[in-house]
Amino acid sequence: MEAFEAEIKKEETGRLTYVKVPFDARACFSIPKGTIYVAGRINEVEYRGKLLSRGKGEYILVLNKALQKALGFNGEQMQVEITMDLEREGEKKSGDKIETLGSSMDVITAIKSRKSIRKFTAKAIDDKMLNTLLTAGLQAPSAKNKRPCHIVVVKDKTMLAALASYNPNARMLADAACAMIVCGDRNVEGMKEFLYADCAAVSQNILLCAHGLGLGAVWCGVVMNSDWKKRIAKELKFPVKVEPISVIALGYPNESKEEEDRWDVGKIHFDRW
Known part of the structure; x- marks a missing residue:
């Protein structure tokens, strides 16, 4: 996990509100390619998002409106404390084995x-x-x-x-x-x-x-x-x-229901309505 201070800035066009990441995130988090998803806290407010590359190892974290509101950002430059780590929720831990069941029903x-x-x-x-x-x-x-x-x-x-x-x-x-x-x-x-x-x-x-x-x-x-x-x-x-x-x-069911035939030729169309 990385911790740093940064300023929340708004582009002159007003299109993006962001913070600049003061390190090469791809090198820091050992991500050779693909989108970099990160998570952490900004002034104790939890966030999750993805980094945008601006070339030459420079990355920014874009803040959506909900996060801006939670931080009390009013459009002026704002100094914040940030913790940032790679979001790894989708990765399986090494050696994990998930036991599952089969079904006899086709x-x-x-x-x-x-x-x-x-x-x-x-x-x-x-x-x-x-x-x-x-x-x-x-x-x-x-x-x-x-x-x-x-x-x-x-x-x-x-x-x-x-x-x-x-x-x-x-x-x-x-x-x-x-x-x-x-x-x-x-x-x-x-x-x-x-x-x-x-x-x-x-x-x-x-x-x-x-x-x-x-x-x-x-x-x-x-x-x-x-x-x-x-x-x-x-x-x-x-x-x-x-x-x-x-x-x-x-x-586990405490009621049973009969199978219902829902075939309806009026709902089927070929090539056009």
Whole structure:
């Protein structure tokens, strides 16, 4: 980790607000190529972002509006203390081995027979099954392979009850064994259409995997700018620019539903509408 003092500056064009990194970040963090993602604190405010190269080993950290507001930056030059380290959340630790489960259900059967389950037994989900669900989620496709999605696993019963109490459409969370909250990092993927699509793909993988493992699950949507979305971000201490996209309640099912044939020829179009 590097610690240094710097000035927050605003370009004359007003387009960028940034701090200059006083060292060659690529050499310092031993990153031979690719985007450099960093994290740390600016005056005790947590941040996460990527460095922009200005050539000859010079890098800047661009500050988004939310971070500027949190720091109290008013457009004038401002001296700050910064800690900076390479963000390594996506890397596997050396020697780590994630144990996962298989399923006897084929993928077509899983797609056709999966139903939303809102009633659960009190049985807990073990770590190997959780790892299988998380692995399935992270295997989802991603626009330009940016992979901006994170998954927050909530097993704490008090927190589950609190999340349920904030949204009547998510009351089943109070009885779920756990919840998986699929989040999108706008520092990594700035186009909201791609961000939401990536998170939706992760969510669907988790739902299908849960069904294949004999679990029940239901997708609870998170409405943009809703009180529930703000509550989730606050209660779970999300970093700036990370937003919850979907909440999945999970558990062993305490209800059964019949398979439904959803084939509708009126919804199918070839070559044109």
